[in-house]
Structure formats: C-alpha cells, structure tokens
Amino acid sequence: QYIVRGYRNGVEQVTETVDFPTSATYGSVTYTRNVNYYLGGTLNFSSTAEWKNIDEVRFYWNDNFGMVGTLKSIDFEPAITGTLPVKLLDYKADIQPNGFVKVQWSTTQENNNSHFLIERSVSNSNFTVIGRVEAKGAEANHNDYSFIDEQPVAGTAYYRLIQYDLDGRSESYKILAVEKPLKTLLSIYPNPVTGNGFTVTLGGVITTPVRYTLSNIAGKMISQGTISSQQQFIPLSSALPGGTYILSTSDGQRIKLLRR
Template sequence: MKTLYTIIISLLCLTSFSATRVAVSSDDWSSSSTWEGSSNIPVAGDSVVIPNGITVTVSNTVDFRSGGATKINVLNGGRLKIDNGKRIRLSANSYVNLVSSNAKILHGGGGNNTYIEVDGTKVWTAGSSSGSITGPAIYPAGAMPVLLAAFSAKTVDAGVVAIEWVTAGELNNAYFEVQRSNDMSNFETIEKINGKGTTMNSSTYTAIDYNVPSGNVYYRLVQVDFDGTTTVYDAVAIDSKKESTKWDVYPNPTNGSAFTTIESANTIATISITDLSGKIVSVKSITTFNYNEKVNVLDGNENLKAGFYVVIIESGKTRQNIRLQIL
C-alpha cells in the first residue's frame, strides 16, 4: 500500500535497517528515560510508537531531514506534545500518524512557527490557537497504506511454521501475499489472504506453512492495494533445523484474547501476568491433555488497561518471561 503507517512494536525479529522506539514514560523526546531499552533515543529512519497513557514532549526541535524515512505513530490514548515554536522536521516518505480519535497532538500555540515538516513542506502547523489536534489523521495526508504493527514466523511443529502479523490500520488494502525463500533472493507465494480494505482498527492475520524446507527459511509479506500498488516488507528468518519451539504469546500485541501453545501433553503449568512494576494482575494454572495444545492466556475479561505487561509461564523447572502489549 502507498499509505500504511507501520507501527512496529518491539517484539519482532525482523531484518531491518531501522529500529522501533516505543515510549514507556511521559517525558521529553530527547530523554533516554522516555524510551524502551538502551541507546534508545529515536534517530532518523526509526519507527516511533507513542502508546496509550504516554505523552512525549518535543521541547527542542527534532531535525531528521538527513537520513531515512521516520514513522511516528501515536496510538489510541497517546499524546505528542510540541512546545511553542518547536518543530519536527522529517525527510521524504516520513509521516506522523494519529491512529484514532483519542490520539492527539498537543501544542502551546506558536502559529506557523510550531510545525511538522516532511521533505521541506509544512504538513501541520499549530495555527492561531493553542490546544490539541485529534485523530484519526495522518501527516502528510494520504501518506501511508497499511500499518504493520508486528510480523513474526515461528516453528510450531516439525516442518510447520506459523506466520502471524498485526496491522494497526489499513487503507485500500486488497490482500497480502505470504512469501517464502531459501536464499533471500527468490521468493514464492505460499498463501494469499484478503485484507480489510480501509479500517483504523487493529487486525490480526495468521498463515500456516505445512511444507517448510530444511535449513534457513525466510518469510516476508507483500501487501497489494486495490489499484495494484504493492509494498514489500522486510523478511524474517528461521532455521527449520535448529529452531526449537519455545513458549510464545500470540497475537502480540493484542486487543483482547491471547494464547500460547504447549508442546507436550499432560503438562501442568502456571501462567501469571504482571505489570511492569512486577505486580501480579492475573494468575491461572492449566493442564494440557494433548500435544501442541492451544492454551488461553487472556480471554478479554481481565479488564487490563492498555499498556505493556509480562507473561510468566512456569512448568517444573522451566520458566519463561514474555513481554505482551495490550492495545
């Protein structure tokens, strides 16, 4: 698609030359404490995500005119605050996307001196009054077709790989092609899945490859608009010989239910969910009776607020922590 905002939120193993920077604290853009991880302050070409409950303040002009396209995505409940007289200056093919009616740009006035610029053109200014601008909106208008929030491929059984992706919004999206390659040069389409047309809602897609060749295997998505325009996304790699199935939580991010797959039958496990402070917000015990049994981690009735959590799966002496985002 020509116009997709690509929210890519951390949890993926994508081969890419840009990084995803997720805001985890309401603070200044230039502060490392604002962003998840280390060496984490956004640079030109990154994908920036401001999630629910977070306000990121631009108190000094952000100048990304040199470098790759920067994608700034303000999610539902997120805030991007631009102080009076400050600017966000981005290179060609960049954009700022307000995903929903509760995603906002806050500003303190400044008229035409407070603005967002893409490729030398002002695509948004504060205008004559202070206040806020609410979404859904994208600057420049018509800039993105499909917002790819997550893409992953995972071995779930011998010779079987599950490919999953999440979009945070779609514009004129006809369909996706799931493609596979052994050499990163020659890709073949293994499945075609219809898109949602135009929507600002999150959508989760899954494809299963039952004929995985041995050795290094690469998967990628090709997105096709109704007008035939295509967008090719970066590939993710697995080693079908060496890849061992680990517990995982999917879909991730999620806006409701989430699951994990337990390989072994007759397994007793405890599934706990904590917030980022370590406070337990949900705990349950499960017993599997079948191999590769799908187990419910979230059923949507936990009433958890949007944000980041840690899922802890324990069975015997095995323990695994998995970061989960709830939209």
C-alpha cells in the first residue's frame, strides 16, 4: 500500500490509502502502476475540495507485515482555482514584558473572511479555544491582528490560529510553541504571620506543581511540600518560634517571611 497525505501550512488536510493493482481510483487519488510495484507508478490527484490549496504531499509505504516507512515529502505551491480567503503574513507568538503572551498575524488578502480563533494546548494536542478576533474585511490591502493571552501557562504552551470563512469553512495554521519561565510566585499573605499559617498566591495557570521549602535564616529546613493551585494555604506549627524565615520555590524564587 501507499499512504498519501496532503498538508496545508503544516496541518494535515486529507489522507488516501492506495493499494497495488494495475490501476484503481481511491477517493480523490487515481493510481496507475508500471510493470510491477517495485518500479513505482503515477498518482493523479483529482480537483476535489480536499486537495485544493495543498502545499505539501507526504508519501508513505505499508507492506503486508505491518511495516511502515516514509517515501518522500514534496513541498510546492498549490495550483489554486479561485482566490484563497486569507493570505497570511508575519504569524508569531511571543512572551511580553508583563508575562502575557501576544499572538500576532497580518493579512495581505481577505476574501469571504469571517473571524479567527486562537487555541492553546499544554501538550501539543487537545487544543482549547481561548479567544476570537473578528475579521477586518477586504477593504484594506494589509490588516494587522493580535490577541493577548492574559493567563498564560507556566512552561511550554502551544498556540494555533484557525481562520473561518463566512460559509463556515476553516483553515488551520502552523502551531507555535511559547516557553514561559516558571516564575509564578507572587505574594504571601499575611506577612508577618501571626496565626497558624499563610496563603501563597501564584500567577498564571498552574499546570505543574511548584515545590517549596521553608527554612530558617540559618538554612535549616522547617517544612517542605508542593503548591498545586493559584492560592494555597501553608500551615505552620504553633511551636514555631518568632523570627525570619525564607520560602524557596523550585522555580528559583525566595521570599522572606516574618513570624510573630
């Protein structure tokens, strides 16, 4: 068998599986074999909607024993009939000085464009929609767009842009990875501590527990544990004497804590 996959902007759009007869049609792909399959054959792609605007085709083989291998990947400019709804430029995502993530993109052509959706994932799969930006329309030759993620995840996050036509069709663009340093500790309350503990408040969305260690000024460990939510209460022993203590976290932060 041959496995033929078509991509647009790095996103798989269509897949066809082709067997080894002399000649056959599979969905939108027609295969014509030469003298024997070792010598290869010709693949003809029909003009069905799935294969329009494809800019990369990847070929794979699959034998009778379950072995799968890659034959070739070909990049090319799609032969397009009609006009693409959107021609995208300058698509990027960056951490801002305030810790937010800014997704930016520009268009030089818009036709029948409705809106864009911005999705995010922490695993490069199972994306969740976090924002929507309406299309500015075809009046201008160049449109700039942006979206601010005000609650970015700590660590690596993956962003994906999807464009929707007025008729409901959509096109996904390549996935962008953004690394946000795990500087998540913001505050301790109350400080000084007069009761049986204190509350730690973390910024952003916590996807991985943050380890903490509470030590006295001489470096002796008093307690340790993990923080797994944006606000978490950390208890203190009633026998802990008054003085100065240091709360250290696994992302390299240290905060001075006063006990009265």
